[in-house]
Amino acid sequence: MAKTSLALSRVYQLLEPGPVVLVTTANRARANVMTLSWHMMMEFEPPLVGCVLSARNYSFSLLSESRECVINIPTRELAAQVVACGNTSGRRRDKFAAFGLAPTPAKCVLPPLIRECYASLECRVVDRRMAGRYNMFVLEVVKAWLDRAVARPRTIHHMGRGAFMVAGQVIHLPSRKK
């Protein structure tokens, strides 16, 4: 995937449709990746993203400590890896190697981009006050990457119990809104 920079003002267009994402985290020793569907936009620019992840996850402690992550958006071709990342803990396993995902250096944060994903959003935690009660973090997207050669990304959308909806046709309606 040949990703180039995307204006931060357009990040909402990637996340609002509700794709499953692969979130990478890291400390100085190693990186990890988890599957996540519990995210939402909270502000357009700078883009703020809320996300909730189980406190039992290894990624939760990495994110709490490092306060950085990358939200990577996979497509249909990566569905098997997405499920595998969701079913496996990275505490004692390198999921990148195990599932054939290539970590590549980010520009502003320590956790890696995932080469096979068509979009990647480098994020910093800006609010942890909801982490105790709701396992929720507020992230600010500080750098966004998009492979514009992927004209119609077939993102996948979790429906539970192993079922995923694949992004279908795009329709256009006159709108006065963003």
Add this chain to the structure above:
Amino acid sequence: MAKTSLALSRVYQLLEPGPVVLVTTANRARANVMTLSWHMMMEFEPPLVGCVLSARNYSFSLLSESRECVINIPTRELAAQVVACGNTSGRRRDKFAAFGLAPTPAKCVLPPLIRECYASLECRVVDRRMAGRYNMFVLEVVKAWLDRAVARPRTIHHMGRGAFMVAGQVIHLPSRKK
């Protein structure tokens, strides 16, 4: 739409794919409806849903005051109404009448279900502490309704600037997770 009760434990299957929703609110005098894409699951059961809406919206004040709403999930057939609800304020206009949406009584809350939507989730606000800083409310779904005759709901997913992705095919992968 002939909606019947849905187990609260399955609500996440409706919201995780990221559909645009129509949120109804009400006070004793009147009801309103708005279009919303900024929502996420926060807990499975009882289902908690986070949502962010602009404080400039009439629905924001109705939700702040009444602490109740209904999340209604529309499909492709309602796309024009979804955009119209997003482009119009209900402060001085009855959007139900204007756009041909039929309000029907909810069971546990004052705001109405929307008859034309295939699923409706009756919600109560359980946390307003993030409303000041992030315009965010935490909702608990107290009653869920689903029209099971809609076998493959073609939900619509906001991509910005009048573009929407329509739900495509559903794929199944072996998964150990919910």
